[in-house]
Every structure is written in C-alpha cells, then in structure tokens.
Amino acid sequence: MITGKYPSLRLRRSRKYNWSRKLVQENNLSSGDLIYPIFLIEGKNKKQSIKSMPGIYKYSVDKLGVVVKNVINCKIPMVALFPSTPDNKKDKYGNESLNENNLVCRAIRFIKKRFKNNIGIMCDVALDPYTSHGHDGLLKNNYVLNDKTIDILMKQSLLQAQMGCDVIAPSDMMDGRVGKIRKFLDKNKYHDVQILSYAVKYASHFYGPFRDAVGSKKSLKSNKKNYQMDFSNINESLREVALDIKEGADMVMVKPGLPYLDIIQKVKENFKIPVLAYQVSGEYSLIKNGIKNKLINEDAIFESLMCFKRAGASAIVSYFSLDIAKKLKI
Ligand code: PBG
Secondary structure (H helix, E strand, C coil): CCCCCCCCCCHHHHHCCHHHHHHHCCCCCCHHHEEEEEEEECCCCCEEECCCCCCCEEEEHHHHHHHHHHHHHCCCCEEEEEECCCHHHCECCCHHHHCCCCHHHHHHHHHHHHHHHHCEEEEEECCCCCECCCCCCCEECCEECHHHHHHHHHHHHHHHHHHCCCEEEECCCCCCHHHHHHHHHHHCCCCCCEEEEEEEEECCHHHHHHHHHHCCCCCCCCCCCCCCECCCCCHHHHHHHHHHHHHCCCEEEEECCHHHHHHHHHHHHHHCCCEEEEECHHHHHHHHHHHHCCCCCCHHHHHHHHHHHHHCCCEEEECCHHHHHHHHCC
16 A cells, blocks of 8 residues: 655655645644533632642633633533532432532533523533542442442433433443433433443543542542453453443543543544543643643644544543634634
C-alpha cells in the first residue's frame, strides 16, 4: 500500500507551508466535538473554586444561566451535570438520587426551561454522588450488589428523563444495567431519550480531583476494582461494549482518556458506533499544572484533544472544552 522511495519521495514537501499542511491534515477538531462537564452545589448565587482542579468551579443552580449561555455561544452541543451533594443528604442507600428536587433534577429543569433544545443535557447514572460510603451502588459485606443496585439506577434514569435529560449515561459498571434501563425508559414512553453507556470504565487513579470536587474522596475507604475494569485489560473492554450494544446503548464511552487511546481505537474499529472519550479530572489537572509551571505550552491542550479524534472518538468530555471552543471558533 505504501509506495515510493527517497529521493523521489520526500514527505517533508507537504509539511513545508501552513497551507499545505492544512490540505493534508487527516483529522479535525471543532466545538461540535466537545462536551462540557458542570459541577453543581447547593445554595444561591455561588461560584466556588475547586482546589484540585484549577480553573474549574462549582455552581449553584441559579448561576447556570450564564455558564450554559456561554457553552451555547461557543457551539458546544452538550453539557454533563455532576452534583456535589452535601454530606447530610448522603446515606447508605443513596436515597437522594431519587429525590425529584435533588441538585441534578433542579439543574435539568432550570436549563431546559431556559434553553429548550438548544443544548443537550447528559447525566451520570450511578449512586456515588449520593452514598455515604462513596460507592456507585448498594453495599453488602463491602461488596457492591449488582441487581439490587440496578433497581435503583432504573428509577434514577427515569427520573432524570422525566426532568428533561436527553442522554442517560450509566457510569456505574453494573452488569446488565443498560438493557434494564432501556426497557424501563421505553415502558414509560421515553423512547427518544438516548443512552450513552460508560461501557469501558477503568478502575483508574486519574479520578482523584473529581472525587475531591464532588466530595466522594473522603468517604471512599476502599477502591472500585470489583466493578470498574482492570487497567491491564483490552479484550474485556470489547466484551463490555458488545454487551452494551446488544442491550441498546446508542453510544459508548471509554474512560479515562489519553492513557486509553488504544482502547478507543479498538472499540471504534470493531463496532463502528459512536465512541466518546472522557478526558478525566486527573488528566485535566496534570496538564493544567504543567502549563501553570511552564513545563508545557498551553497548545498541549489542543494537541491532547486532537489525539482523541485521531484515535477515533466522535466526541470528548473535557474540562478544557470551554477554553478550547473559545479559541476554535468553529
Ligand atoms: C462517578 C464518576 C466518576 C467520574 C465520573 N463519574 C468517578 C468515579 O467513578 O469514581 C470521574 C470523572 C473525572 O475524574 O473527571 N461514577
């Protein structure tokens, strides 16, 4: 397939000028490829910085108008909502997840009322923002129960759909949850609500700053290795994706991002469905601190996002989305 040889072939010819490099560019990044995560806190008129994630804030629901307007103006198609639930609303069972006046529900209603369908809303489905032990499901003898957890996740999904959520994103890694959630949504006439499955979610050490931001770090005593994937594995990720597609997932997520580009590429090659990537909090803070300490130039952000596109990602959840979209202007 590859023909030609030096000296008649010189690949540097096409790299000589900017116009020429543009013509042979194989991948592109635009604002339409980005999803912006937003952290929520209780209270009024609050914009709170997050120590572990410089430049990222938690907003009270009444402040969301400004943020989301900004996102829409930057042509970013979707926001992802993450609640930082106060400790007094957490319990062993994650009951707050089913409260129609919890932070996420109020935020969905607020955004949809103001901005209608000019922006997509995606919400995580998992119990960790609401449990006192910080795990994504119900615990018995320190083990997360699969089927009992799904019973709650189904209700959490339906509630979010009823509030106006467009994309339900189960991030809990329970077996069989996509199928049960799909059936439950359909039974309740929410056929058009999409499911973005966090099909391939690794038990990663790159989630630290996020857990700090939503307050699950201090409560989480152990790790999530008995439900999230082992980061040594590839084949298992393909089995996860195959199952979730059969169960009705519209899109799948690979998470974390940059250290897992090989997985994005393999999933895309094997299944030809929309694969999304999550450039997680640890990746964000590492790059951000590198820039702050002048170890790397801020163009490293654009490079990191383009690499996701090269690997085959259709879209990227990134805390850099807003900054980059402002610069991209497309
Ligand atoms: C919760 C959830 C996590 C992240 C997104 N949803 C943390 C976890 O699984 O412990 C991490 C995102 C990030 O690090 O940016 N299920």
